[in-house]
Amino acid sequence: xxxxxxxxxxxxxxxxxxxxxxxxxxxxxxxxxxxxGFGDRSIADVCEASGVDTSFFLLICNVYTFNNYVPSTATIxxxxxxxxxPYLEKSHKYYVEKRLPHIERHLDSIAQKLxxxxxxxxxxxxxxxxHEVEAHFLHEENDVFPHIRALMAGECDVTxxxxxxxxxxxxxxxxLNDLLNIVFKYLPPQVDDDNVLDVVYDILRLSEDLKKHxxxxxxxxxxxxxxxxxxxxx
Amino acid sequence: MKQRLLIVEPSEVIIxxxxxxxxxxxxxxxxxxxxxxxxxxERLLATRPDIVLVNPTLVSNISRxxxxxxxxxxxxxxxxxxxxxxxxxxGVVDIRDSRAVIIETLAQASPAAEERSKNNYELTKRETxxxxxxxxxxxxxxxxxxxxxxxxxxxxxxxxxTHKTGIKSVAxxxxxxxxxxxxxxxxxx
Ligand SMILES: [Fe+2]
Ligand SMILES: [Fe+2]
Numbered sequence: 046x047x048x049x050x051x052x053x054x055x056x057x058x059x060x061x062x063x064x065x066x067x068x069x070x071x072x073x074x075x076x077x078x079x080x081x082g083f084g085d086r087s088i089a090d091v092c093e094a095s096g097v098d099t100s101f102f103l104l105i106c107n108v109y110t111f112n113n114y115v116p117s118t119a120t121i122x123x124x125x126x127x128x129x130x131p132y133l134e135k136s137h138k139y140y141v142e143k144r145l146p147h148i149e150r151h152l153d154s155i156a157q158k159l160x161x162x163x164x165x166x167x168x169x170x171x172x173x174x175x176h177e178v179e180a181h182f183l184h185e186e187n188d189v190f191p192h193i194r195a196l197m198a199g200e201c202d203v204t205x206x207x208x209x210x211x212x213x214x215x216x217x218x219x220x221l222n223d224l225l226n227i228v229f230k231y232l233p234p235q236v237d238d239d240n241v242l243d244v245v246y247d248i249l250r251l252s253e254d255l256k257k258h259x260x261x262x263x264x265x266x267x268x269x270x271x272x273x274x275x276x277x278x279x
Numbered sequence: 280m281k282q283r284l285l286i287v288e289p290s291e292v293i294i295x296x297x298x299x300x301x302x303x304x305x306x307x308x309x310x311x312x313x314x315x316x317x318x319x320x321e322r323l324l325a326t327r328p329d330i331v332l333v334n335p336t337l338v339s340n341i342s343r344x345x346x347x348x349x350x351x352x353x354x355x356x357x358x359x360x361x362x363x364x365x366x367x368x369x370g371v372v373d374i375r376d377s378r379a380v381i382i383e384t385l386a387q388a389s390p391a392a393e394e395r396s397k398n399n400y401e402l403t404k405r406e407t408x409x410x411x412x413x414x415x416x417x418x419x420x421x422x423x424x425x426x427x428x429x430x431x432x433x434x435x436x437x438x439x440x441t442h443k444t445g446i447k448s449v450a451x452x453x454x455x456x457x458x459x460x461x462x463x464x465x466x467x468x
Contacts, residue, residue: 163457170454223451226444231458 053107053114056089056099063088067110072254076135077102078128098125105132108265109257121269127197129266130190136258137182144251145175151244155228158236167227174220181217185262193266196273203278207270214263221252281305282389285328286312287319287337288355293374297332297355300378306386319344330389332372335360341367342431351389352431367429400443407461409436414453414462 054063060083064071074081079102083091092099101124107114152171156164189210195202225248228241284307288294294312301309310326313319316337323331328350335354338344344352354360354368357375365371370388372381402410405426412422419437423430441447446455456462 162463163454166454166457170450173450220448220451223446223448226446227451227454227458230445231455233458 053111054088054103056092056103057087059085060088060091061085063106067106069250069253070106070109072139073105073109076139077105077132078135098128100124101126101128104265105261108261115264118268118272121265122272126265126269129261129269130193130197133258133262133266134186134190136254137186140251140255140258141179141182144247144254145178148244148247148251149175151240151247154240155232155236155244158238159233170227171224174224177215177220178217181215193270193273196270196277199277201277207267207274211263211267214259217259218252218255221248221255224248225252281308282329282386283308283310283327284330284332284385285310285322285326286355287314287316287331287333288312289314289334289337293355293357296374297381300381304382306382323350330385332385335364335368351435353385353388367431369429369432402440402443406436406440406443409433410440410452410456411462413437413449414456416449 060079078097079091079095086094088102089099092102104116104120104124108116149171152168156168158164159167188205189207192202192205192207225245228248229245232241284301286294286297286309288297291314294314298309298312301307307330310328313322316333319338323344330351330353331344332353332355335341335356336358341352351369352367353370353372354365355372355374356365357373370384372384376384408426409422412425417425419430419433423433426433440452444452444455446452453462
């Protein structure tokens, strides 16, 4: 863990240096409420100007960048988590409104090159996955996030408990992995075109992103909410 | 690759006899036998055998033994054991069997171990049959009944199919089966 501490980002670094070193963090900025055009300002300056808590921003960036980094309870409780639920909601929107439609367009072109019935089964596999993901997000938005908002506002909300969440929290990358295998291993040679390569990259990226999303929910959100629940029930 | 074989049997005479038969065999590596089933679960985790040759009177709940690993369980009998009990095993070795029959039974019992050792990513006929049934929407139990094997065998085949194709979900496997012309639309329910 010591090793991590020295590698984790600090608020004094330039935001642009962070992005140059880890370009994939670029997709996080909007979701975290930071727009481009931040020039050469430090992370702390940009965050302050955008009304984003710096330690929360760094926490998310660190989780996305270092695969084995699990923030300690002390770190979680010491961080202003006001931005967590809005961030998760924006991520859902980003996946549903940006990433999935993108993947879907590629898959549609691929399906057109498959024979009719195979194309149909192929697309319906994807649609089934999409509906599962949407239902997963909807459950969190309708049941989990309002619970957290209430707790954060100091209300005693006993209608829902975060341990129910962890028990039923389903895996949303598994089928994406199935899709990946189908697309790059088993499609007939006649569909071997740019669409296949593009969609393979898109799927890989989304799947990495979703893994981190799940990680943030289970390893940051859950411990934080447990603490809130205990504090309020006392 | 040799298949790792664990014998679980209280009688020393029978253990020694089996070792005598299996020792010179290139197919099996005989692990240190267990004389009771008391610490069997830990032992399975620690030694990861491919095949367990076990006296059925020692174990009450065989499905617990299988746990997560893809191992073959073969019953070792020398007294009367009820048919219903033996049905849950992947094979039955009777100590009155000949040397050749015993070796063959053990080799046949473990589709999982057999497949792993071959490092072959083509689906076997049996796996293809299981895949086709699953793609038709059948449950593990229904597949087992249709193919006349145990549910455990079906699960073990499924693990191998997923290991080979990288596809886990039934829906994904259905797409795979169609792309490979293993099924057509008319057979989908
Ligand atoms: Fe979520
Ligand atoms: Fe989730």
